[in-house]
Amino acid sequence: MGHHVTHLEIQELLGAYAIHAVDAEERRGVETHLSECPSCRTEVSEHLETAALLSAGAVRAPAFGWERIAAALEDSPPQLDLRRVTRRSVSLKVASAIAICAAIVIGFLALKVAQQDRRMDQMSAALADESLMRSALAVAAHPEAERLLLLSPDQTRTADVVFLPDGTGYIVRHNLKPLPTDRTYQMWALEGDRAVSIGVIGYRPGVVAFRFSGEIEGFAITNEVAGGVNVTGNAPVVSGFRKS
Amino acid sequence: MQSSSLELASDATLVVAIGRWRQEALAEAYRRHAGAVLALARRILGERTLAEEVVQEVFLRLWYQADKFDPERGSLRSYLLSHAHGRSIDLLRSEASRRHREEREAAATIQDTNHVEDEVTDKAVAAQVRDALSVLPDTERRAIELAYFGGHTYQEVAVLLHEPEGTVKSRIRAGLRRLRTALADVVAGEGWDTT
Numbered sequence: 001m002g003h004h005v006t007h008l009e010i011q012e013l014l015g016a017y018a019i020h021a022v023d024a025e026e027r028r029g030v031e032t033h034l035s036e037c038p039s040c041r042t043e044v045s046e047h048l049e050t051a052a053l054l055s056a057g058a059v060r061a062p063a064f065g066w067e068r069i070a071a072a073l074e075d076s077p078p079q080l081d082l083r084r085v086t087r088r089s090v091s092l093k094v095a096s097a098i099a100i101c102a103a104i105v106i107g108f109l110a111l112k113v114a115q116q117d118r119r120m121d122q123m124s125a126a127l128a129d130e131s132l133m134r135s136a137l138a139v140a141a142h143p144e145a146e147r148l149l150l151l152s153p154d155q156t157r158t159a160d161v162v163f164l165p166d167g168t169g170y171i172v173r174h175n176l177k178p179l180p181t182d183r184t185y186q187m188w189a190l191e192g193d194r195a196v197s198i199g200v201i202g203y204r205p206g207v208v209a210f211r212f213s214g215e216i217e218g219f220a221i222t223n224e225v226a227g228g229v230n231v232t233g234n235a236p237v238v239s240g241f242r243k244s
Numbered sequence: 245m246q247s248s249s250l251e252l253a254s255d256a257t258l259v260v261a262i263g264r265w266r267q268e269a270l271a272e273a274y275r276r277h278a279g280a281v282l283a284l285a286r287r288i289l290g291e292r293t294l295a296e297e298v299v300q301e302v303f304l305r306l307w308y309q310a311d312k313f314d315p316e317r318g319s320l321r322s323y324l325l326s327h328a329h330g331r332s333i334d335l336l337r338s339e340a341s342r343r344h345r346e347e348r349e350a351a352a353t354i355q356d357t358n359h360v361e362d363e364v365t366d367k368a369v370a371a372q373v374r375d376a377l378s379v380l381p382d383t384e385r386r387a388i389e390l391a392y393f394g395g396h397t398y399q400e401v402a403v404l405l406h407e408p409e410g411t412v413k414s415r416i417r418a419g420l421r422r423l424r425t426a427l428a429d430v431v432a433g434e435g436w437d438t439t
Contacts, residue, residue, distance in 0.1 A: 015417030016398040021391035050424040052322035055284040
């Protein structure tokens with residue numbers, strides 16, 4: 001959809017869009033339009049409901065299907081041991097950080113200010129977020145995946161982490177407050193009294209991919225100056241430990 | 245909210261509970277809707293294993309992105325089925341799925357008695373779908389079948405049906421509108437099983 005797409009052209013696509021019968025470029029074009037057109041959103045909702053009726057008739061979903069989903073979740077968050085993550089104990093050496101952890105973190109940054117770029121940035125971010133979410137769900141559904149719920153001391157802030165034994169991990173869901181643009185969240189791998197930086201995840205993170213190596217006992221996320229730090233003196237915003 | 249009251253809760257209430265980490269709320273949503281999700285994924289993918297993976301992904305997505313569901317934009321059932329449909333179409337179009345299909349077709353002569361029940365259920369579901377689509381003119385029905393169940397883009401449907409792309413777009417849109425009117429009457433009048 002390289003040219004400017006009219007409302008009429010989008011309307012003609014709404015039926016095909018609702019049943020996933022458009023290509024990726026057209027899908028992006030429709031979704032950009034939908035963000036600004038209530039009448040088209042209403043029509044798409046109606047088509048989705050109709051498509052659901054086409055799907056009427058069900059087979060019994062197997063019980064083991066639910067068991068696999070439940071296995072990917074945790075029954076309760078791990079107990080938070082505040083003594084293990086304190087201002088004194090959260091320290092690291094740069095050399096150790098490089099030796100122990102690979103810092104591969106993808107976060108999502110703020111949208112551009114220019115009005116004509118803002119929509120495309122939103123779409124790009126949404127598409128990238130969707131792509132990461134799919135990867136994260138694949139990890140979450142892996143039989144060897146672990147889930148860890150990171151909590152703030154007052155348990156109002158959370159971050160849901162899934163990871164594999166090979167060190168692949170994702171922050172799949174969180175309610176971390178957006179920070180000022182001169183700040184960033186930074187993620188740490190916890191080993192005993194040491195915290196090793198995994199990397200910065202941005203001031204308004206979405207779904208985040210990360211990687212770590214070695215045996216870790218938990219994760220923590222701190223609030224740091226933009227760019228991150230080698231050594232933090234800040235208490236974690238959220239943290240959590242694997243069950244021993 | 246007690247677990248027993250979850251069975252009486254609306255879908256919107258369930259999703260709020262899911263957003264608050266209530267695993268039993270997700271279990272209730274699964275109980276209500278997983279069957280429909282599985283049936284749709286099976287219909288599109290033509291096999292159970294991949295379809296079960298789609299079910300798993302759809303409900304894990306609901307767990308991790310409960311805030312994405314807006315009850316004012318539609319029902320939870322249509323929301324879940326839309327995700328299941330999109331994911332199933334992606335799998336259908338993927339190279340891996342194509343190879344798997346080729347292998348499966350090559351082995352089609354082998355009798356598999358373990359899936360007799362699936363075949364019976366598939367036929368029942370197919371009959372319901374046929375009944376639903378029978379309200380449409382052939383031109384609209386074929387276009388929607390190829391797109392929705394066959395996983396084809398409207399451009400591919402145009403090629404398959406030897407029709408202009410614009411015509412196919414219009415038929416899909418008009419067909420969905422006609423179905424909405426026709427099936428809404430069925431749902432209201434005859435208690436169509438959507439649960």
